[in-house]
Amino acid sequence: MTADVFQQLYGFTPEGVWAAPGRVNLIGEHTDYNDGFVLPFALTRTTVAAASRRDDGVLRLHSSAEASGAPVELRLDDLRPGGTHGWTAYPAGIAWALRDAGHRITGADLHYDSTVPIGAGLSSSHALEVVTALALSDLFGLGLERWRLARLCQRAENVFVGAPTGIMDQTASACCTEGHALFLDTRDLSQRHIPLDLAAHGLRLLVIDTQVKHDHSEGGYGDRRRGCEEAAAALGVEALRDIAHDRLDEALARLDDENSRRLVRHVVTENHRVEQVVARLEAGDPRSVGPLLTAGHASLRDDFRVSCPELDLAVATALDTGALGARMTGGGFGGSAIALVEEEAAQKVSDALTAAFRAAGHRPPRIFTATPGPGAHRIS
Numbered sequence: 001m002t003a004d005v006f007q008q009l010y011g012f013t014p015e016g017v018w019a020a021p022g023r024v025n026l027i028g029e030h031t032d033y034n035d036g037f038v039l040p041f042a043l044t045r046t047t048v049a050a051a052s053r054r055d056d057g058v059l060r061l062h063s064s065a066e067a068s069g070a071p072v073e074l075r076l077d078d079l080r081p082g083g084t085h086g087w088t089a090y091p092a093g094i095a096w097a098l099r100d101a102g103h104r105i106t107g108a109d110l111h112y113d114s115t116v117p118i119g120a121g122l123s124s125s126h127a128l129e130v131v132t133a134l135a136l137s138d139l140f141g142l143g144l145e146r147w148r149l150a151r152l153c154q155r156a157e158n159v160f161v162g163a164p165t166g167i168m169d170q171t172a173s174a175c176c177t178e179g180h181a182l183f184l185d186t187r188d189l190s191q192r193h194i195p196l197d198l199a200a201h202g203l204r205l206l207v208i209d210t211q212v213k214h215d216h217s218e219g220g221y222g223d224r225r226r227g228c229e230e231a232a233a234a235l236g237v238e239a240l241r242d243i244a245h246d247r248l249d250e251a252l253a254r255l256d257d258e259n260s261r262r263l264v265r266h267v268v269t270e271n272h273r274v275e276q277v278v279a280r281l282e283a284g285d286p287r288s289v290g291p292l293l294t295a296g297h298a299s300l301r302d303d304f305r306v307s308c309p310e311l312d313l314a315v316a317t318a319l320d321t322g323a324l325g326a327r328m329t330g331g332g333f334g335g336s337a338i339a340l341v342e343e344e345a346a347q348k349v350s351d352a353l354t355a356a357f358r359a360a361g362h363r364p365p366r367i368f369t370a371t372p373g374p375g376a377h378r379i380s
């Protein structure tokens with residue numbers, strides 16, 4: 001289908017079709033820019049790109065998610081950090097980052113389709129980046145390893161788009177494997193694939209898209225990030241990852257402002273929770289993960305303060321209706337929450353969420369069951 005639209009747009013068949021997934025983060029929030037641990041998995045919802053090479057230095061971009069009819073046309077030589085606006089900044093940033101790293105990219109035509117909800121905190125923006133990076137890497141025979149693609153996407157986003165994001169989301173989309181969560185050490189990108197077959201245990205992971213995104217989300221992210229860096233400097237460590245969980249109290253005692261203490265407490269306990277979740281999953285006991293998810297939410301709400309009323313309502317409602325654990329997922333200030341539920345409770349929890357949102361005057365959340373899909377791959 002994506003190839004058919006490409007054909008209609010550009011008048012010839014694409015050389016190939018690639019897919020990259022959105023992600024949900026099981027646990028490990030706001031740890032990736034502190035050199036810490038994260039545990040995301042790939043959704044089965046993907047952004048698909050049909051693409052062909054060009055040799056005239058032109059990049060043509062089209063997405064079915066954007067209303068405009070004709071493809072956007074850009075010249076590779078004109079691409080400058082901060083110089084491209086709107087959705088095309090993401091794919092253009094990838095082409096820029098590849099060329100800036102010395103790779104020979106001579107132009108391309110691309111068309112995108114996506115089933116990743118956009119703006120829901122499930123990383124549609126990274127799916128778009130990663131699918132572009134993989135398509136261009138394959139088309140131009142670059143053979144870049146997955147972790148390199150992720151680093152390249154991060155650079156495109158940090159430098160070209162101008163968003164100071166971490167490394168989790170790109171790595172999840174590029175490196176996850178089907179049926180597994182990705183235990184990632186964001187300091188050196190070392191990875192362990194953790195089997196995650198919740199259905200085999202009679203469980204489900206619900207994703208609850210609140211459909212809200214509060215205005216201060218970007219500023220809030222930047223603030224937290226700076227706060228963490230300042231706290232690390234005050235404690236004389238490279239990153240908050242370097243504060244061991246059993247030395248937390250000692251570190252807190254050395255900080256003189258309450259805000260720094262809250263940030264440090266979240267990051268240090270969250271890293272510890274990721275390790276505990278991994279241990280429990282590896283021990284074949286996914287039910288016992290629930291309270292750790294809920295503790296993660298409390299930490300994000302009370303210490304890191306990146307939750308919002310809609311996310312808190314989703315978590316509280318899921319827990320009240322019998323969820324084993326629930327938390328916001330992603331950067332916060334809106335986006336999605338997750339709830340770990342017994343299979344037979346899934347409908348009851350979903351209905352309760354819809355009713356609670358209605359009663360509070362919010363739009364109804366979009367709810368779906370997430371299972372771990374494959375990372376980015378070539379389709380044809």
Ligand code: ADP
Pocket residue numbers: 047063064065066086087088090112113114117118119120121122123124125126128
């Ligand atoms: P999230 O990544 O959580 O979905 P963001 O606000 O980070 O939310 O990214 C959403 C933005 O990414 C959109 O506004 C758009 O610019 C871009 N985007 C994502 N997917 C697509 C797509 N399939 N086509 C065009 N633009 C997209």
Ligand code: MG
Pocket residue numbers: 123124125126
């Ligand atoms: Mg995003």
